[in-house]
Amino acid sequence: MPNHRKNLEARTRYDPGEIEQRIFAEWLQGGYFHPPAEGTPAQNYSVAIPPPNVTGALHMGHALNGTMQDALVRMQRMRGRNTLWLLGTDHASIAVHAVLEKELRAEGTSRHELGREAFLERAWAWKEKHGSQIVNQYKRLGASCDYERERFTLDEGYVRAVYRVFKELYDKGYIYRDNYMVNWDIGSRSVISDLEVENRKVEDTIYFIDYPVEDSDDVLTVATVRPETMLADTAVAVNPDDERYRAFVGRHCILPLVGRRLPVIADQHVDPEFGTGALKITPGHDPNDFEIGRAHDLDEITVIGEDGRMTEAAGERFAGLTVAEAHKAVVAALREEERIRGEEPYVHAVPFSHRSGERIEPLISLQWFCRMDELAQPAIEVVERDEVRIVPDQWKRVYLDWMREIRPWCISRQLWWGHRIPVWYCDACEETYIAETPPERCGACGGELRQDEDVLDTWFSSALWPFATLGWPDDTPELRAFYPTDFLTTARDILFLWVARMIMSGLEFAGDIPFEDVYVHSVIQARDGRRMSKSLGTGIDPLEEIEVHGADALRFGLLAMSSTQDVRYSDAKVQQGRDLANKLWNASRLILLNSDSGQNQPGTNARQDTNARQEQAPVGVPGGTAQGSSPHPTRAEDRWILSRLQRAIATMTERLEAYDFAHAAQEAYRFLWSELCDWYLEIAKPRLYDGEKDAAATLLGVLEQTLALIHPIMPFVTEEIWSHHPAREGHLAVHPFPQADDSLIDLDVEAEVDEAIELTRRLRAWRELVGVPVGSVLSGRVEGADPHEFVGRLARFEFSSDGGDPIASVGPVEVLASGEVDAAAVRERIEQRRTELRSEVERAERKLGNEGFVAKAPPEVVEDERRKLDAYRSELEELG
RNA sequence: GGGCGCGUAGCUCAGUGGGAGAGCGCUCGCUUCACACGCGAGAGGUCGCUGGUUCGAAACCAGCCGCGCCCACCA
Numbered sequence: 001m002p003n004h005r006k007n008l009e010a011r012t013r014y015d016p017g018e019i020e021q022r023i024f025a026e027w028l029q030g031g032y033f034h035p036p037a038e039g040t041p042a043q044n045y046s047v048a049i050p051p052p053n054v055t056g057a058l059h060m061g062h063a064l065n066g067t068m069q070d071a072l073v074r075m076q077r078m079r080g081r082n083t084l085w086l087l088g089t090d091h092a093s094i095a096v097h098a099v100l101e102k103e104l105r106a107e108g109t110s111r112h113e114l115g116r117e118a119f120l121e122r123a124w125a126w127k128e129k130h131g132s133q134i135v136n137q138y139k140r141l142g143a144s145c146d147y148e149r150e151r152f153t154l155d156e157g158y159v160r161a162v163y164r165v166f167k168e169l170y171d172k173g174y175i176y177r178d179n180y181m182v183n184w185d186i187g188s189r190s191v192i193s194d195l196e197v198e199n200r201k202v203e204d205t206i207y208f209i210d211y212p213v214e215d216s217d218d219v220l221t222v223a224t225v226r227p228e229t230m231l232a233d234t235a236v237a238v239n240p241d242d243e244r245y246r247a248f249v250g251r252h253c254i255l256p257l258v259g260r261r262l263p264v265i266a267d268q269h270v271d272p273e274f275g276t277g278a279l280k281i282t283p284g285h286d287p288n289d290f291e292i293g294r295a296h297d298l299d300e301i302t303v304i305g306e307d308g309r310m311t312e313a314a315g316e317r318f319a320g321l322t323v324a325e326a327h328k329a330v331v332a333a334l335r336e337e338e339r340i341r342g343e344e345p346y347v348h349a350v351p352f353s354h355r356s357g358e359r360i361e362p363l364i365s366l367q368w369f370c371r372m373d374e375l376a377q378p379a380i381e382v383v384e385r386d387e388v389r390i391v392p393d394q395w396k397r398v399y400l401d402w403m404r405e406i407r408p409w410c411i412s413r414q415l416w417w418g419h420r421i422p423v424w425y426c427d428a429c430e431e432t433y434i435a436e437t438p439p440e441r442c443g444a445c446g447g448e449l450r451q452d453e454d455v456l457d458t459w460f461s462s463a464l465w466p467f468a469t470l471g472w473p474d475d476t477p478e479l480r481a482f483y484p485t486d487f488l489t490t491a492r493d494i495l496f497l498w499v500a501r502m503i504m505s506g507l508e509f510a511g512d513i514p515f516e517d518v519y520v521h522s523v524i525q526a527r528d529g530r531r532m533s534k535s536l537g538t539g540i541d542p543l544e545e546i547e548v549h550g551a552d553a554l555r556f557g558l559l560a561m562s563s564t565q566d567v568r569y570s571d572a573k574v575q576q577g578r579d580l581a582n583k584l585w586n587a588s589r590l591i592l593l594n595s596d597s598g599q600n601q602p603g604t605n606a607r608q609d610t611n612a613r614q615e616q617a618p619v620g621v622p623g624g625t626a627q628g629s630s631p632h633p634t635r636a637e638d639r640w641i642l643s644r645l646q647r648a649i650a651t652m653t654e655r656l657e658a659y660d661f662a663h664a665a666q667e668a669y670r671f672l673w674s675e676l677c678d679w680y681l682e683i684a685k686p687r688l689y690d691g692e693k694d695a696a697a698t699l700l701g702v703l704e705q706t707l708a709l710i711h712p713i714m715p716f717v718t719e720e721i722w723s724h725h726p727a728r729e730g731h732l733a734v735h736p737f738p739q740a741d742d743s744l745i746d747l748d749v750e751a752e753v754d755e756a757i758e759l760t761r762r763l764r765a766w767r768e769l770v771g772v773p774v775g776s777v778l779s780g781r782v783e784g785a786d787p788h789e790f791v792g793r794l795a796r797f798e799f800s801s802d803g804g805d806p807i808a809s810v811g812p813v814e815v816l817a818s819g820e821v822d823a824a825a826v827r828e829r830i831e832q833r834r835t836e837l838r839s840e841v842e843r844a845e846r847k848l849g850n851e852g853f854v855a856k857a858p859p860e861v862v863e864d865e866r867r868k869l870d871a872y873r874s875e876l877e878e879l880g
Numbered sequence: 881g882g883g884c885g886c887g888u889a890g891c892u893c894a895g896u897g898g899g900a901g902a903g904c905g906c907u908c909g910c911u912u913c914a915c916a917c918g919c920g921a922g923a924g925g926u927c928g929c930u931g932g933u934u935c936g937a938a939a940c941c942a943g944c945c946g947c948g949c950c951c952a953c954c955a
Contacts, residue, residue: 012915181953199952206955223955274954281955288953349952362953394884398950401883405951492950527892529948549917560903561892565885566948570892572904579917586915593914662894666902681914689913761921768921774910843899852935853898861898861936868899 008724009593014585016550019720024139027719032733034148035082037477045076046084046482048466048515049145050490050498051153053092054127055099058137060524060532060569061491063542064562066143067555067713068489068521068661074144074712075656076486078737084482085144086469088151089131093418093458094188094355096123100417116416123417127152137543142551142715144733149478151469153461154419161468162461163422163436165509170434174371175411181290182365182410186308187356190414191367193457194407195497197360199349206346207331208276210339211236211253214261220245220253221341223275225348226285227334228326230255231314232301233262235281237292240266242277256339257330258315267292287362300364306414308361323361368412368421368454375504376406382513388503390518391659392564395492402496411457418455425450463501466514473509483510487517489659495520519659522563529568540569552714553578559661559713560669580669581717584710587677588721591703594688595696595726632744636788638698640753641680642744644671645702649709650740656712668710676706679757683790700727705738712737756788759811763795766810769832770825779804779816787813809878830879837876844869 027033035044047069052062069085077083097111100123104110111119131152138145151158169175182191207227210219220236236253238245245264253262262281269292270279283293283300293300303314310318310326317333318326334340351360380403382388383396390396412421424433428447433439442449461468466485470478484506490499499518506514525531526538533539545554556577561570633639648671655664680702687695704727711718711732722732763780772778780797781804792799797813804816808826815821847853847865854862 013917014915225955269953271954279955286953286955288955291953348955398884402951523949563893568892570904572892575917576903579915582917583915586918588914590914666894669903677914678919682919685914765921768909774912774920840899847899847936850935854935856935857898865898 004723008589012586012589014550014582014717016552016581016716017547020140020142020546020551020716023716023719024142026731027144027733028147030731030733032077032731033085033144034146035084037481039082039481041480041482041484043082044084044481045073045081046086046485047073047487048086048469048485049088049143050488050494051088051090051151051462051465052134053095054089054131054134054152055092055095056089056134058134058141058542060540060542060558062134062138063141063554064521064524064558065489065491066138066141067558068519068562068659070141070143070555070715071559071656071661071664071712072487074715074733075653075737077144077733078708078711078735080736082481084146084149084478086149086151086482086485087135087138087143087145087147088153088465088469089134090458090462091127091152091154091418093413093415093455094190096126096417097188097415098355100126111416119416140543140546140551142555144715149469153458153465153468157471157474158461158464158468159419160436161464161472162419162456164473165464165505166422166456166460167434167436168509169370172374174374175368176371177366177368179364179366180369180410181287181362182367183351183353184306184361184363184365185353185356185358186361187353187358188415189306191365191410191412192353192355192360193410193459195459196354197351198354200352201347202350204346204348204350205343206275207334207340208342209256209280209334210341211256211262211278211280213248213264214252214254216251218248220248220264220278221276222278222280224280225346226327227330228310228318228323229282229285229303230280230330231258231310231318231326232282232284232303233258233260233280234283234293234299234301235262235296236264237267237270237279237281238264238277239270239272240268242270242272244272245278256337257317257333263298265292265296265298267296284364285362290362290364302363304361304363306363306365367410368423368452369408370411370460371408372406372504375508376403376500378507379403379500379503382503382507387516388513388518389516390520392520395495395518395520398492399495399500403500409457411460412452412454413457414453415455418458419461421452421454421456423452425452459497459501462498463505464509466502466506467510479510483514484512485515487519488515489519489521491523492520493523517659520564521659523566524558524561525566525568527569527571532569545574549574549578550581550716552581552717556580556665556669556714560665562661576669577665577714580672581714583673583677584706584714584717585721587672587681588703588707588724590681590685591688591696591699592721592724592726595700633694633698635694636749636753637680637683637790638694639744639746639749641676641698641702643746643750644675645705646740646742646744648675649705649738652709653737653740661713665713668713672706672710676702682794686793700725707732708735708738711735753788756791759787759813760791760795762810763791763797763813766808766815766829767795770808770829771822772820776818776820778820779818780813781806781816782812782814834876834879837872837879840872841869841876844872 049069050065073083073085101111104114135150166175183194183197185192204225206223206225208221208223209227209230210221212219222236224230233255238249248264249266251264253264255262269288270277281289281292281298283290283298284302285304301313303311304323305311308323310321312319314326318329321329352358353360380400383390383399390399422435424439426442426445426447426449429442429445431442431444433449438451439449441447467479467483470476470483472479488499502514506512526540530536530538542554553574554577557570557574560576561567561573648667652664652667655667684695684699688699704725707718707722715733719732722728777796777798780799781801782799786799791797806814807817807821807823808815808830844865848869
């Protein structure tokens, strides 16, 4: 592959655009992401991706979430585990309706005009055309999902799973149908669950309205922010202990504008301190009043319809008006009758639809519900016992608090795209059938059956994701091999909507927890700290970032900026990732282009003699602990880098396993940049140029391990470089992941080389501080053995024991006078150093003079302080 | 109303009991044969405020100020 080789020689910049797509295709072709359904869940590693909406485009949340999963999945795959990362999409009822109904509106029609069947045809056509978009975008990110096992929540098999679950829950008595107070979303013309409601602060006006008491001149004044709902009032309630109203309980008010007799009832729920202490009761349009109404067996009147307009029951003056119009009209009418005693501005929380953004209309409606208490109990216990571990654990309590207060879940939706409720009604004899497959005719009377019009809440099917995707309810090889999965990554916003429900359904239907760990990651905000959102225009497109900086750069950046708390998107971190990829590329060029035996001239030795190269190359030791041909080199610096590499491997592995991605990324950066490139490569360069085999072997071994170590977070650049490595046998994606080898950690050698590095640093700093020209070589004298060779080379010093006048000392080095050194600057520097040392000595003396410190601090801390003091004193003494 | 989190260098964030850190930005100097997406050297911080615990507090405790989020049927 001469061209391949030439690329390495010619390109001084890593160019992700050229290679990412090619490499991804190679991975797919290798079949690495498509594991056989063999082995046990304990042996295997599996993750189910949080399924993105079919309508979706990859956003930063996906990118972060996907990168985290990919990093862990790749690490486990490299460790040789049979690894499945299951991918698929969610049918997302409401989102698809939003897209299609917008189209229809633009065409001047509506879904109701079109009809259910034609609408669904259109929805499927839309899905076929656009549904693969987001899947392809995950590929751009480098996500190593099993693209051959892609699932969709409306797949035939998945629908069977949903129907099975519905029927079982119904048979157990958990699912039921009831007329109940629901959150009606005017925007989507459907009921939504409590979790899809978002409370916002709203400035309203609170009106104080006089309700005359029957057969008297008395009035009861009630307070309300929604006067239009008074048309549906069926009682007035007061607190039973409220002396002011005790006499009125049992009497009646006359409802203004309507004339209805309203019983005055006593109920604990009424707060005597709030408003007037008298509460108008509207069971049809207020959740609180609904409860009171049911407790007191009050009439439930509906004056607001599902279309958001006033119904006939509102009376002919108001029927047909929108709620807002009715509000004004009722207030005007009450004014006319002089019933309004007062009004005040009032700020309070008002429910809005999370989806459509419209104000929720609470009303009574016939819907399907699922009782949750019994399902919740085991799901509470597994989290209490940490069988499902929620990380970080503050979210454990949030989960438990919510689960312990769980309420029935309204699962029906007045939409068409989704799982149609598997219930059939016989109009002739009023029989009801709940079945997994549609029954032919009514078993009782032989009459025609009509299926329920509604579909299930999308989250009802998402709740089954970890096992339904593996083939449940059938006993499939996939299910046996990969369930339960290992972990789930998610942002906190779907902890209740999705995570809790998966745990409940996993335990109930698949007989086990769906995953062992739940990692709750940060939310990435826009650069200015606002929420990233399409509607605000604050979104940052991950694909654009990939286009500009490369997938590895984005991946590194996202991991590096991630946290357990919200963080602002950091362009700097993505650039850091890009720079790191480039650094790795160039460091690799240095190593690879100079590690062939014989010719070392970069650019002139496009050798094709691969056999020869392999002979001298460090062959990967089986098991993936390749360390070069000589795992225990004799030179200190070689042993130093190997020792440091083991630490980097250990740290990075540990951080990844702890879901601490930011520190894992930082460790990769630190090791590669600061230790390998800044020091070791500079130290080893001359030996590399000289064709010294030990140096080349060490470097090739370190490179191999470094590439493998970093591959989980930056898969593309590492794979590309690996393709140039002489030890390469297959793709890095399935290369053994490095394991820290403690036998290579050498504390003595680390201390020795660190000391030499520190000396180099000090000499360089000293030169700059006293203004020595960059190019000039200074003379230095050292007592005893010379420092390591690289100290003089990198700091531009020549050491000898010959004579000469010392003009300054830097550590163990006496700097000898020369024309390059300005004596005045040196004196100034010495004075500066003296000041530094004096303050250090003073600080240490003060600390050691504190009796409490010496008596109570741990001895090693005190000892450490003494050592430092001695060192400062002796240096000060040397300076005179 | 209840709960959670945050306030550290100009910016974005680490650091949870023993001398304040990173990246970016800034200053100075370098066309050093891997990389200017680079190399070397620097400047920059009363760790929100007030009290307390401790020999020792950015860290632990209490209160306050500011910001954010979640849950909640006071109309």
